[in-house]
Amino acid sequence: MIRFENVGLRYGMGPEVLRDVSFRIERGSFQFLTGPSGAGKTSLMRLLFLALKPTRGLMSLFGHDVATLSRTDLPTLRRRLGVVFQDFRLLDHLSTYENVALPLRVIGKDEASYRTDVIELLHWVGLGHRVHVHPPVLSGGEKQRAAIARAVITQPELLLADEPTGNVDPTLARRLLRLFMELHRLGTTVVIATHDIALMDQYDARRFVLNEGRVHIYD
Amino acid sequence: MALPVEREDLIEESDETGIDDDFGAAAAIVPASGVSGRALFFVLSIMSFLACITVGTVAVIAQASADWRSEISGEITVQVRPLDGIDTMDAVDKALAVILETPGIGSARALSEQDLRDLLEPWLGADVDLDELPVPRLIVIEIDRSAPPDIGDLRFRLSQAVPAASLDDHELWQGRLAVMANTLAVSGAAILVLVLVATVLSVVFATRGAMATNKDIVEVLHLVGAKEAFIAREFERHFLRLGFRGGLAGGFVAMAAFAAIRWISAQFSATPAGDQFDALFGGISIGWTAFAGIGLTILLVAALTAMSSRLTVFHFLKVFD
16 A cells, blocks of 8 residues: 655755665554654655655655656545544534544535435544533644544555554543454554554554664564 | 553542533634734725725726717717808708618708807807807718618718718717727726735735734644645634635725715716716715625725635745744
């Protein structure tokens, strides 16, 4: 599903933040991406959700060489991804419901066709009572769950979560991890970037450890 | 969406279903507050006003010019100059005979001495003695517009029968009027183009501002798989509405201005000032063409606004990517 071969990334004329990164991620797998702060986790995630293109090497996603993708191809590929951002990226002027439904609205689905699914998912992540509330009023944990709900509402093939438990207490972090495990069980490929070792210890999954721009894999 | 059956186990405090129906219309993805609408509304109103005034004025002038030309082309004049040894009145009668036997002539009338006196009065006073002045005699001919006479043939036959007669079909005046009307139309079109270009530039700047203000929204839309056309539509919607409202406001004021001119000109009709005005410019008639032009200009401003914002969004997204 994902293939990196000697991928390098630099911002502008700066030093390489990722160097000779090579790995494969198989369909239906679950992996943690970890490493110290500044190791390049977020940069690698940005490559994965197609916000950046590698400056060298081969990166293939869903069988497409990212270097040869045109701008018009990107939306189609991004629709196969679900992304939980570290800073949530919820739109403050939209309600929780509208934020979660955004990916469906973007693909032109009729509101009546997805309303029940969205409400059900919001109940499922414990936000049933916050449907009409706007993000500025939500707590950190609630925003986190709204962001996760938005990422999974389209049942993506690949779920990318950048520090999804960074803003919640350990109990909620465990519950969110179980949510990802459940999605994995349903067939979604999951990549979770985190530096929370306690969280990773709760689930036996492959670990990608990034250090100084290089990746080491522990199966 | 198929949810895991063990959901209660996953989220212990999850709420119980009960789908609530309290949903209004979905909020706009790009909020109206994110588009600096008020300033742009005024700019668009002013531009629309100027464009409508230009279009309306050109329409009024084109109509007046067509009326003048139609009046002039419906009438020709024969001038019989007094020559030594020739009885002018006899020459006028001969000329009238030639004219009246020509096909395509509606009517022909020689101006009387009194008519000539009236024409000359503003310049020479009331007591002018026509016998002491070499004043030419005039024959006014109304032509049949549906089957106009052969002017060249008439001119030739007149010159043969009455050497002192000359025919004026106002061709020179018509030519000058046509040149004036065309010049005004081209100038109006140039002004209109300038106004519309300024409108487009204002919208481009406003769209760039709106895109920069809403950069976070654009980024999220991108990342959830929105196509560029979708993002452009979200912005275009606001600008189309603004363009339409601005266009309407400017067009409405322009129509009010024309209505006011019409009313004022009606107040002065049958007064010396009104007659003077009519003599100079002809009767100003603001007909349906002027109002249709204004209506089309309003639509044009709205369409240009929407199109400019759409193209700007596409350009921004190209750079953004």
